[in-house]
Amino acid sequence: MVIEKKKKISKVWIIGAILIILHFYKLPFYYSQPGDAKELAPYVEVEGGYKEEQGSFMLTTVLMGQTNVYFYAWAHFSEFRDIYPEDQVKRPEETEEDYHHRQQMMMNTSQDAAKIAAYNFAGKDIDISYNGIMITSFIEGMSGEKYLTYEDRILKVDGYRVQTVNELNQRLAGKELGDEVILTVMRNKEEVDLTVPLSLFPDDIDGGEGRVGIGIMYPVTDRTLAFDPEVTIDVRNIGGPSAGFMFSLEVLNQLTPEDLTKGYHISGTGTIDEEGNVGRIGGAKQKVVAAHKAGSDIFFVPREGGREDSNYEEALATAKEIKTTTKIVGVDTIAEAVEYLEQLERQD
Secondary structure (H helix, E strand, O other): OHHHHHHHHHHHHHHHHHHHHHHHOOOOEEEEEEEEEEEOHHHEEEOOOOOOOOOEEEEEEEEEEEOOHHHHHHHOOOOOOEEEEHHHOOOOOOOHHHHHHHHHHHHHHHHHHHHHHHHHHHOOEEEEEEEEEEOOEEOOOOOHHHHOOOOOEEEEEOOEEOOOHHHHHHHHOOOOOOOEEEEEEEEOOEEEEEEEEOEEOOOOOOOOOOOEEOOEEOOEEEEEEEEEOOEEEOOOOOOOOOOHHHHHHHHHHHHOOOOOOOOOEEEEOOEEOOOOEEEOOOOHHHHHHHHHHOOOOEEEEEOHHHOOOOHHHHHHHHHHHHOOOOEEEEEOEHHHHHHHHHOOOOOO
16 A cells, blocks of 8 residues: 555655646747737827827737747647747747847837827927938848848948848849849948848748848837927837837827817737838737727728738738727728827717
């Protein structure tokens, strides 16, 4: 009897040890799931701005982390959780700390673009000094990783100065496989000219489909900004560029006396550039779930010019599936969002 009891205890300890090991053993995959919706007014401050919102603007989040065995299995049993290979999330040899730092850099850049877009729309003053285009990540197999370094700042393409990511993309638009470009970069405090052949984007990259480029993932416009009136955005523990559009709406709302919310709870997602264009993001379906759980009246999402498989189509399908009363609204610019809000009846 004593021997059998000892065997049972030993088995329990062995099983327990295995379960603990499986919990801490990380697989080369990341999972994502719906996060929450955060009201933006407490995190955005325009000096002397209008803060009396009857409703609210909210950003929506996606929770992401590296999987263990349990998370990996769990994600496969939920339609609103996704699994990504590690190399689609982190670049080679990038530590977890480096990854989060890169995400924070993109968040900071999106906040700058949001401020610029809102101030331009409101006709307010901005002083901008451009310092080049930062490289945060390369697309594996394309020419960028061979010719460029993470410390480089791109200043010119074929002799033409490029100050923003949009200008860089415009200079590369229309190029064909086999073409080369001369990039002027700031490297070790010196301007260096590099002749770089263009590569095909992989088919699994959004917007690939035969397009060529350098192969920089998430380039960042490096600039120094001064706003009149001053504006600050202070949101911690959230990374990436996808909240930029909603930041721009909150900043704009504080710059103008008319309350754009009109009493509605408005969440959304989308990148923003300084011209006010709203761009594609990841995790649209999960952000619809977050908006639904937060009781949003309206959810803004990139329409992407009506393209197939757009964020807007994904959001509509998810809203129908979860039977939410949140209205899904697709937009391509901050101007379209403002026009939509201005035609709403005020909600008491």
